[in-house]
Amino acid sequence: MWKLLQIELYKIFKKPRTYIAFGAIAAIILLIQMALLVNGKEYLQFGLGFLDDSFEIPYDRISNGYWICFVILNLLLIHVPILVALVAGDIVSGEANMGTLRLMVSKPVSRTELVLAKFLASVIYVIALLAWMALIALALSMLLFGTGDVVVAKSMELHQIEQSDVLWRYFAAFGFAALALIMVASLSLLLSCLSDNSIGPIVATVCIIIVCTLISEMQIPLYDKYLKPYLFTTYMLGWKGFFYIAVDADGQTIRGSVQNLPAILKSMGVILIYIAGFVTTAVLVFRKKDILS
Amino acid sequence: MSAIIRVNNLSKQFNEIAAVTDLSFTVNEGDVYGFLGQNGAGKSTTIRMLLTLVRPSSGSIHVFGKDLFTHRAEILKQVGAVIEKPDLYKYLSAYDNLSLFAKMSGLQVSRTLLMDQLKQVGLEERAFSKVKTFSQGMKQRLGIAVALVHNPRLIVLDEPTNGLDPQGIADIRNLVLKLSREMGKTILVSSHLLSEIELVATRMLIIDKGKKMVEGSVAELLDPSKTVVQLETTDNKETKEKLKQSKWSGFLQPDHGAVQLKMNKDEVPALVNDLVNMQVQLLSVNSTHSLEDYFLSLTTRPGHVEAFTN
Numbered sequence: 278m279w280k281l282l283q284i285e286l287y288k289i290f291k292k293p294r295t296y297i298a299f300g301a302i303a304a305i306i307l308l309i310q311m312a313l314l315v316n317g318k319e320y321l322q323f324g325l326g327f328l329d330d331s332f333e334i335p336y337d338r339i340s341n342g343y344w345i346c347f348v349i350l351n352l353l354l355i356h357v358p359i360l361v362a363l364v365a366g367d368i369v370s371g372e373a374n375m376g377t378l379r380l381m382v383s384k385p386v387s388r389t390e391l392v393l394a395k396f397l398a399s400v401i402y403v404i405a406l407l408a409w410m411a412l413i414a415l416a417l418s419m420l421l422f423g424t425g426d427v428v429v430a431k432s433m434e435l436h437q438i439e440q441s442d443v444l445w446r447y448f449a450a451f452g453f454a455a456l457a458l459i460m461v462a463s464l465s466l467l468l469s470c471l472s473d474n475s476i477g478p479i480v481a482t483v484c485i486i487i488v489c490t491l492i493s494e495m496q497i498p499l500y501d502k503y504l505k506p507y508l509f510t511t512y513m514l515g516w517k518g519f520f521y522i523a524v525d526a527d528g529q530t531i532r533g534s535v536q537n538l539p540a541i542l543k544s545m546g547v548i549l550i551y552i553a554g555f556v557t558t559a560v561l562v563f564r565k566k567d568i569l570s
Numbered sequence: 571m572s573a574i575i576r577v578n579n580l581s582k583q584f585n586e587i588a589a590v591t592d593l594s595f596t597v598n599e600g601d602v603y604g605f606l607g608q609n610g611a612g613k614s615t616t617i618r619m620l621l622t623l624v625r626p627s628s629g630s631i632h633v634f635g636k637d638l639f640t641h642r643a644e645i646l647k648q649v650g651a652v653i654e655k656p657d658l659y660k661y662l663s664a665y666d667n668l669s670l671f672a673k674m675s676g677l678q679v680s681r682t683l684l685m686d687q688l689k690q691v692g693l694e695e696r697a698f699s700k701v702k703t704f705s706q707g708m709k710q711r712l713g714i715a716v717a718l719v720h721n722p723r724l725i726v727l728d729e730p731t732n733g734l735d736p737q738g739i740a741d742i743r744n745l746v747l748k749l750s751r752e753m754g755k756t757i758l759v760s761s762h763l764l765s766e767i768e769l770v771a772t773r774m775l776i777i778d779k780g781k782k783m784v785e786g787s788v789a790e791l792l793d794p795s796k797t798v799v800q801l802e803t804t805d806n807k808e809t810k811e812k813l814k815q816s817k818w819s820g821f822l823q824p825d826h827g828a829v830q831l832k833m834n835k836d837e838v839p840a841l842v843n844d845l846v847n848m849q850v851q852l853l854s855v856n857s858t859h860s861l862e863d864y865f866l867s868l869t870t871r872p873g874h875v876e877a878f879t880n
Contacts, residue, residue: 284670292661376657380716383621383653384674385646567584568623 278390285398289364295402298360299409302353306413309349310421313340317422320348341425342418343443347520349414350450355514357454358461358486360406365399365465366479369563373473373570382568392470392563396556399462407455415447429520436522442532446519453516453545460509460548461486463555470563473570486510509551515544572599573635574724574756575620580629582615582780589615590780593629597758597773602750604771604788605760612780613760614654617728620758621651633724647676650722652730656713660702664693664712667701668719675720684719691715707738714745725749727759731766739766746770768792784823784832797857799838801829804851812848 289295313320317340369392372378381391427443429436438446461482468478489510492500505511518541523534535541575597582590590612597603607613618624620631622642631638633645658667665684672679688694691711701709710730717725727746731739747770749755761767767774768788776783784791803809806829813822813829818841821831831841838857845852 280673284673287666287670288659288662291659291666375659376655377659379618379621379623379653380651380657380671381674382623383646383649383651384671385643385676386674387643565625567625568618 278394281386281390281394282397285368285394286401289368289398289402294367295364298357298363298406301360302357302406302410303413305353306349306410306417309352310345310418313345313348314421317345338425339428340422341427342415342420342422343424343427343440343447345418345422346415346447347427347429349418350454350516353410353414355490357406357410357458358513359483361399361403361458361461362465362479362482362486364402365462366469366482367475368395368399368466369469370472370478371469371475373568374475376570378570379568388564389560392466392560393556396463396466396559399466400459403458403462404455407451407458411447411451427520431521434521436520436536437530438520438522439530439532442522445533449519450516453519453541456545456548456552457513457516460513460551460555463552463559464509467555467559467562470559470566509548512544512547515541515548518544573597574599574601574633575603575758576632577616577620578630578632580616580619580631581627582612582619582624583627588780590619590626593777593780593782595775595782595785597756599756600750600754601756601758601773602746602771603756603758604767604774605758605777606762606764606767606774607760607777608762611762611777613762613777614728615780616777617651617653617726617758617760620726621649621653622646623653647720648723649726650717650720650724651726651728652710652713652717653726653728654732656709656716658701658709658712658716661700663698663700664688664704664715665697667712668715671716672719677720687715687719688712690718706733707735707741710734710738710742714742718749723756725755725757727757729760729762731761731763743770795834796832797835797838798823799831799833799841800856800858801831801845801850802853802856803829804853809845809850812850816844816848818844 318337321334321340369378372381382388424440424443426440427438429438464485465478465482468481472478472481489508490513493505493508493510518537519535521536522530523536524530573596575595577596578594580590580593581588593612593616605613605616615624619626620633620638622638625639634648636645638645659670662670665688668684668687669679672684677683685694685697688697691714693708693711693715696704696708701712704712710733714730717727727742730742730746734742743766746757746759750757750770750772759767759770771788773785773787774791775785790796801809809829810822813819813831818831818833821833823830823832833841835857838855842852842855
């Protein structure tokens with residue numbers, strides 16, 4: 278299994294397509310950082326300006342590296358699944374398309390191990406992608422903008438998190454995002470096992486995510502009750518929960534707290550169930566698949 | 571001589587299409603076994619079943635005396651294959667491709683081993699070039715290196731000369747002969763060209779529409795003293811029944827409905843005499859002499875003729 282995983286990783290990281298995602302993430306983050314470096318205050322005023330009459334908001338202190346990273350994650354994490362699908366959607370069907378799948382399957386390795394090795398390789402790719410994102414979005418923002426308290430808006434609430442209480446939340450958020458993206462990778466893997474061409478599973482993954490995200494975002498009671506609880510996209514943005522801090526009876530924020538930890542844990546549980554379901558189905562499909570490519 | 575491959579009543583159905591029907595054959599140790607049939611005859615499907623790429627609908631396959639699907643990994647460790655086109659990772663070098671597949675075959679790879687293997691197929695100088703820069707012949711040679719790197723007992727070559735120039739075809743032919751004669755390998759090689767098979771094979775199977783037509787040693791099938799007699803009668807079915815109950819039953823060949831018998835040339839007059847005595851209404855008697863004629867008589871379909879005449 279370890280040998281198969283090494284082989285899969287070697288193939289992934291030798292393929293030029295793999296680096297498109299790394300390049301795209303770096304380019305977008307640098308563009309956002311550059312824009313906020315120049316117009317950060319105006320951007321903040323656009324979001325918080327309605328409070329100017331009630332509070333004196335210290336815009337310069339708010340637009341620090343931690344806050345910039347939060348903005349970047351908000352803007353990016355919804356699009357990263359597309360980049361994950363580029364690699365995971367191609368991982369089996371790309372080999373079928375290239376003709377190498379028949380050679381692989383005729384080797385003395387079990388089909389189950391082969392799919393699991395490909396899944397684990399996708400997981401490592403997702404983690405590498407997020408580590409890269411964390412390095413540029415968090416580390417570089419901290420370097421360029423410094424650190425400070427983070428102010429996060431949630432509906433009509435403003436959550437202020439002390440500077441010393443922030444970093445662990447990012448690690449937790451990146452961990453959650455990794456789980457959500459691994460779910461996307463497992464969906465892509467399943468679709469990849471069903472197809473013999475590269476593009477189909479990639480496009481199908483992206484379409485499924487777009488449709489499900491749209492439904493998840495719609496505020497329609499029928500969907501709220503009967504559809505949203507079963508859509509994986511409903512749980513994908515649960516990472517934001519780590520930035521909503523709990524308050525005590527006096528209205529003071531509680532250091533190290535999370536407002537709704539059970540909801541986050543529930544989201545993680547649902548995501549894990551989806552991952553297990555997608556991967557198990559992918560293994561079953563691949564074990565029975567006639568390799569005709 | 572021990573059986574390396576034993577296939578019994580193998581069938582594969584793809585929805586409505588029967589790709590292989592009730593196919594049985596045996597490949598013995600040391601054989602160069604030619605697997606002959608026209609395009610779409612079911613050769614590749616059979617080979618894919620032998621390599622566990624396709625699951626049979628029914629029947630059994632035993633390789634090295636063991637059931638293929640229950641001892642899959644153990645068996646495939648001793649099998650090397652080139653399946654149709656030699657598709658490899660184009661963005662990797664020849665060396666990397668060979669290394670990856672050698673590892674998948676359970677081999678402890680070393681640079682010396684891989685370079686030796688590349689040298690054997692004449693790719694030593696291009697070892698570190700990406701496969702996307704290779705010609706079809708070079709890819710085929712690399713595919714063969716991949717098939718042989720773990721020193722398998724059984725080698726399966728599915729249409730290994732497809733797309734090659736005459737020199738490439740001759741190279742493959744020489745390699746097959748070398749592997750068989752000098753290294754004692756058992757080889758199953760498929761082709762749609764009889765001329766290729768008859769130059770290398772010791773035994774052969776002719777398949778058409780997924781069914782076995784004839785199996786035997788090449789020497790026996792190519793025996794110039796033998797002929798295949800094709801009879802056309804007013805009632806072929808009845809003629810076959812009559813022949814089955816006569817001394818000629820052992821000479822009958824499987825076919826698509828026509829009556830065919832394989833025999834010595836000098837026995838043909840006696841056959842005709844007996845048919846007359848059996849009150850068979852003969853319309854024509856055709857005798858084919860070469861294996862090429864025989865192959866064509868077995869496998870030519872009406873559709874092919876129409877395609878030429880229209």
